[in-house]
Every structure is written in C-alpha cells, then in structure tokens.
Amino acid sequence: xxxxxxxxxxxxxxxxxxxxxxxxxxxxxxxxxxxxxxxxxxxxxxxxxxxxxxxxxxxxxxxxxxxxxxxxxxxxxxxxxxxxxxxxxxxxxxxxxxxxxxxxxxxxxxxxxxxxxxxxxxxxxxxxxxxxxxxxxxxxxxxxxxxxxxxxxxxxxxxxxxxxxxxxxxxxxxxxxxxxxxxxxxxxxxxxxxxxxxxxxxxxxxxxxx
Numbered sequence: 001x002x003x004x005x006x007x008x009x010x011x012x013x014x015x016x017x018x019x020x021x022x023x024x025x026x027x028x029x030x031x032x033x034x035x036x037x038x039x040x041x042x043x044x045x046x047x048x049x050x051x052x053x054x055x056x057x058x059x060x061x062x063x064x065x066x067x068x069x070x071x072x073x074x075x076x077x078x079x080x081x082x083x084x085x086x087x088x089x090x091x092x093x094x095x096x097x098x099x100x101x102x103x104x105x106x107x108x109x110x111x112x113x114x115x116x117x118x119x120x121x122x123x124x125x126x127x128x129x130x131x132x133x134x135x136x137x138x139x140x141x142x143x144x145x146x147x148x149x150x151x152x153x154x155x156x157x158x159x160x161x162x163x164x165x166x167x168x169x170x171x172x173x174x175x176x177x178x179x180x181x182x183x184x185x186x187x188x189x190x191x192x193x194x195x196x197x198x199x200x201x202x203x204x205x206x207x208x209x210x
Contacts, residue, residue: 003180029053037066039082043089050093060086062100064124080128087132101129115142120159136160137170153190154182 010018023030029049042060049055060066063082083099090097102124103112110116118138120130130136140155154173161167172185 003178027054029055034065039066039078039085042066043082043085046086046089046097047093050095055095057096057098059098060100062102063129064102076126076128079126080132083126083128083132087134099129099133101125112140113143115140115145118157118159130160133160134162150190152177 022028031045031049046058046060049058063079066082086097086099089095103118103122104124106112106116106122108116112118112122118140120136121127122138123129123136136159138155138157138159140157141153142150145151152175154175156170156173158167158170169187171187172189173182174185174189175182
C-alpha cells in the first residue's frame with residue numbers, strides 16, 4: 001500500500017479502505033484531547049475502554065502533557081500518584097497500559113534527537129515512571145544524520161525488563177517513506193566496525209512489516 005498523507009490526492013474509496021485497514025478496525029478506540037487533564041478522567045476512560053470496549057492494550061500518549069498544568073514538587077508527586085494508579089488499574093483489569101514519556105534535556109553533550117543513548121534517568125518529570133513500570137523501552141534516532149538511511153533508522157533499547165530480565169538493544173526499525181510503515185530489522189543491523197565510518201544500508205536484509 002501507499003501512505004495517504006494529509007492533503008494527498010486520493011479517491012474517497014482509497015481513503016475509506018485505508019481507514020478501515022487501520023484505526024477503523026473493530027476494537028480500536030481513540031480519545032483525543034490536548035493539554036492537561038484531570039487524571040481521574042483519564043483513568044475512567046481507560047477503565048471504560050477495557051471493560052466496555054474490550055481493549056487489552058491502552059496507549060497513553062503522553063503522560064507529561066496530561067499533568068502539564070502542575071509544576072515543581074506538586075507535578076512530581078502527582079505523576080508518582082498517577083503512575084501508581086495506572087499500575088494498579090492494569091493489574092485489576094488484566095490489561096497492558098503503554099505510557100509514552102518525553103525526555104529531559106541531555107546534559108551529557110549530544111542531544112537525544114541527534115542519536116544520544118537514552119538511560120532510565122532521562123524520563124521527564126519523575127523517576128516514578130522508571131521505578132513503577134514493568135518494562136521501559138527507549139526509542140532512539142539520529143534525526144540530523146547526513147544520510148537518509150541513518151535518519152530513517154530507529155533503535156529500540158530495552159532499559160528495564162522486570163518480567164523477562166533481558167535488556168539492551170532489542171531490534172532496529174526502518175521507516176518506509178512510501179507506506180509510512182516501519183520494518184523490523186535485527187539488533188545488529190547498521191552496526192559497523194570502528195575502522196568503517198560509513199554506514200551503508202544492507203538491501204539484502206530481511207524486513208518484516210509492523
């Protein structure tokens with residue numbers, strides 16, 4: 001298939017097919033809100049989606065802006081409280097809650113948007129995000145790389161894995177501009193020796209659509 005970007009020329013039938021194949025499928029619910037919101041409202045929405053909608057996976061994107069109206073110690077304490085409630089809710093309803101968190105500014109030199117490695121302490125707002133989560137996965141990418149192949153390559157790094165204990169680079173994801181999809185690649189993809197400074201895409205590597 002092809003990517004239907006906003007403003008792109010496509011027939012009504014093509015748009016309908018694209019919608020039905022993605023977010024229009026049965027079991028997909030989207031709650032759209034921007035800015036801070038009462039955490040109790042969000043928790044109520046999650047409970048509704050799980051019990052009435054039958055959703056097993058909930059994506060909360062993102063937790064930082066949900067509490068953006070608070071600052072300082074109040075914001076940190078409230079974030080810890082919300083994380084505790086999310087963990088309790090996930091256990092009660094037997095669901096998976098995937099919480100998106102932005103990062104703090106990297107004080108180590110290279111910015112994260114230029115490919116710096118992410119650690120647990122880089123979660124914005126509260127260490128409760130790292131401490132209370134069962135699994136923490138960092139998404140790394142060098143947005144400013146000279147080569148497009150490098151800019152399109154994402155590294156998924158497991159920072160915490162309470163259930164299965166294995167951490168480190170899980171895999172690489174390659175963005176496809178034609179379809180807007182990500183291809184799953186081995187963790188070793190794109191790794192070069194110290195004496196080989198140029199990254200070249202291995203066109204023979206097997207890719208799996210996500």
